[in-house]
Amino acid sequence: MTVGIVGLGLMGGSLSLAMRDKYDELHILGYDHNDKHTIEALELGLVDKIADTLEELSSVDVLFLSVPVDGIVSILSQLEGILRKDITIIDLGSTKERIVASIPKSIRANFVASHPMTGTEKFGPTAAIDDLYKGKVVVLCDTEDSGELQLSLTKEIFANIGMKIFYMDAKEHDRHAAFISHMPHAISYALANSVMEQENTKAILALAGGGFRDMSRIAKSSPNMWEDVFRQNRDNLLEAIESFAKELNSCKQLIEDGNWDELHKWMSSANSLHNII
Amino acid sequence: MTVGIVGLGLMGGSLSLAMRDKYDELHILGYDHNDKHTIEALELGLVDKIADTLEELSSVDVLFLSVPVDGIVSILSQLEGILRKDITIIDLGSTKERIVASIPKSIRANFVASHPMTGTEKFGPTAAIDDLYKGKVVVLCDTEDSGELQLSLTKEIFANIGMKIFYMDAKEHDRHAAFISHMPHAISYALANSVMEQENTKAILALAGGGFRDMSRIAKSSPNMWEDVFRQNRDNLLEAIESFAKELNSCKQLIEDGNWDELHKWMSSANSLHNII
Numbered sequence: 001m002t003v004g005i006v007g008l009g010l011m012g013g014s015l016s017l018a019m020r021d022k023y024d025e026l027h028i029l030g031y032d033h034n035d036k037h038t039i040e041a042l043e044l045g046l047v048d049k050i051a052d053t054l055e056e057l058s059s060v061d062v063l064f065l066s067v068p069v070d071g072i073v074s075i076l077s078q079l080e081g082i083l084r085k086d087i088t089i090i091d092l093g094s095t096k097e098r099i100v101a102s103i104p105k106s107i108r109a110n111f112v113a114s115h116p117m118t119g120t121e122k123f124g125p126t127a128a129i130d131d132l133y134k135g136k137v138v139v140l141c142d143t144e145d146s147g148e149l150q151l152s153l154t155k156e157i158f159a160n161i162g163m164k165i166f167y168m169d170a171k172e173h174d175r176h177a178a179f180i181s182h183m184p185h186a187i188s189y190a191l192a193n194s195v196m197e198q199e200n201t202k203a204i205l206a207l208a209g210g211g212f213r214d215m216s217r218i219a220k221s222s223p224n225m226w227e228d229v230f231r232q233n234r235d236n237l238l239e240a241i242e243s244f245a246k247e248l249n250s251c252k253q254l255i256e257d258g259n260w261d262e263l264h265k266w267m268s269s270a271n272s273l274h275n276i277i
Numbered sequence: 278m279t280v281g282i283v284g285l286g287l288m289g290g291s292l293s294l295a296m297r298d299k300y301d302e303l304h305i306l307g308y309d310h311n312d313k314h315t316i317e318a319l320e321l322g323l324v325d326k327i328a329d330t331l332e333e334l335s336s337v338d339v340l341f342l343s344v345p346v347d348g349i350v351s352i353l354s355q356l357e358g359i360l361r362k363d364i365t366i367i368d369l370g371s372t373k374e375r376i377v378a379s380i381p382k383s384i385r386a387n388f389v390a391s392h393p394m395t396g397t398e399k400f401g402p403t404a405a406i407d408d409l410y411k412g413k414v415v416v417l418c419d420t421e422d423s424g425e426l427q428l429s430l431t432k433e434i435f436a437n438i439g440m441k442i443f444y445m446d447a448k449e450h451d452r453h454a455a456f457i458s459h460m461p462h463a464i465s466y467a468l469a470n471s472v473m474e475q476e477n478t479k480a481i482l483a484l485a486g487g488g489f490r491d492m493s494r495i496a497k498s499s500p501n502m503w504e505d506v507f508r509q510n511r512d513n514l515l516e517a518i519e520s521f522a523k524e525l526n527s528c529k530q531l532i533e534d535g536n537w538d539e540l541h542k543w544m545s546s547a548n549s550l551h552n553i554i
Contacts, residue, residue, distance in 0.1 A: 137483065190525040263507060
């Protein structure tokens with residue numbers, strides 16, 4: 001199988017490692033606008049060859065788009081008319097509605113919109129790890145518009161690298177992703193910034209235990225990636241932030257009022273998350 | 278050495294495991310108002326014997342207080358006049374100002390106020406793990422009021438179980454702890470509650486990746502413990518929550534205004550946390 005990967009960062013690089021582990025005959029062509037990344041990806045063996053233009057990727061069996069979500073929209077507009085007829089295009093973007101809406105009609109059946117619910121706070125080819133996808137969930141969206149061949153190949157690849165496949169429409173995906181992923185990133189960035197604007201940042205951070213480390217880990221995530229996500233999922237994200245802010249405000253109010261019994265109940269209700277995940 | 282542990286949960290139980298690993302001759306007496314906990318602690322070998330009253334702990338070499346912080350205050354008032362003269366009392370509470378203020382004068386020199394910056398979201402004797410303290414920070418507060426013998430023994434024990442010792446006054450500790458620990462717990466509880474009040478909680482949570490799991494982990498923490506902490510550190514906590522809410526609101530405003538350049542800068546500024554921890 002020949003594979004093209006547009007975007008040789010954490011997601012694209014880790015995908016290469018995962019697929020190399022499962023497929024014997026694999027020829028991987030990489031494309032990235034960042035020269036440092038293309039050199040690193042070659043050195044790390046993430047790709048066999050670097051393509052200088054998108055045209056050079058036109059005859060691969062599967063083309064993965066693993067760039068920030070605005071980049072996916074932009075690349076989609078450049079793909080029309082240059083690809084082999086039965087190509088499978090799979091994007092790995094964290095938003096889906098805008099991306100699905102921007103697929104040119106002529107290649108709609110070639111496209112499978114996907115969102116692997118995985119990642120780390122690190123980025124670039126050196127961040128690639130071989131088990132990023134293993135045991136994780138991938139959401140496939142609006143699959144009724146994908147071709148049979150393309151959907152089947154996509155499912156085979158994700159299953160082979162150990163992923164659990166969920167199906168959802170793009171609108172529903174974006175709303176859910178705002179709550180489970182995008183809003184938590186906003187919170188983590190805000191938490192990091194609120195501590196760093198204190199006078200004694202270093203003295204405070206010296207006391208960091210596991211709780212703070214876990215809560216601030218994703219505040220180290222790529223602004224290039226997340227600026228795009230926040231823009232594309234603006235309305236859902238704002239709604240999720242408001243829902244969270246309302247809860248935090250309830251907590252604050254209970255503390256201000258010294259309403260400890262209600263605070264205890266509020267905490268216990270959060271505890272019940274334990275029964276679900 | 279004979280050791281008394283009041284409170285046989287995660288902190289007290291893990292302390293027993295860590296000390297047993299480092300001290301050959303150790304006799305551990307446990308005390309807990311919860312009968313289920315005393316039975317579990319005996320079964321797990323966390324303690325050699327259960328004391329039925331605080332008086333029975335009066336002749337140990339070191340007495341650890343590892344109950345919720347309001348419990349520590351309450352127990353301190355019951356210890357006066359019943360303890361051997363050179364006993365060392367070490368509390369493991371997450372707040373320090375109120376506790377230090379409540380130490381009876383007659384036993385002030387016996388007391389070393391400490392806060393190990395470690396924990397997990399689990400609680401009770403079965404949550405005890407042998408490496409909870411290893412490599413973690415412990416803050417000792419207002420040590421100028423502790424006896425030389427007591428301070429020296431405390432430092433020896435914490436160093437032996439692998440902890441890094443920091444010194445701070447109780448007031449400063451409580452302010453720092455509000456930002457690095459207490460406020461992040463409020464955020465995590467609020468995050469869990471905001472997702473759980475959505476219509477499709479289960480569908481949303483099915484998509485949880487590492488980010489959400491990390492951010493919501495401490496929302497599973499004990500309400501008994503955290504209600505006390507929030508009450509005792511009320512003012513600092515409210516200030517920390519406000520500081521965080523201000524940052525989150527800036528983020529929200531930038532998204533509403535479509536001010537993506539500033540949002541990118543705001544995210545990049547959070548990234549710099551990476552250079553510190």
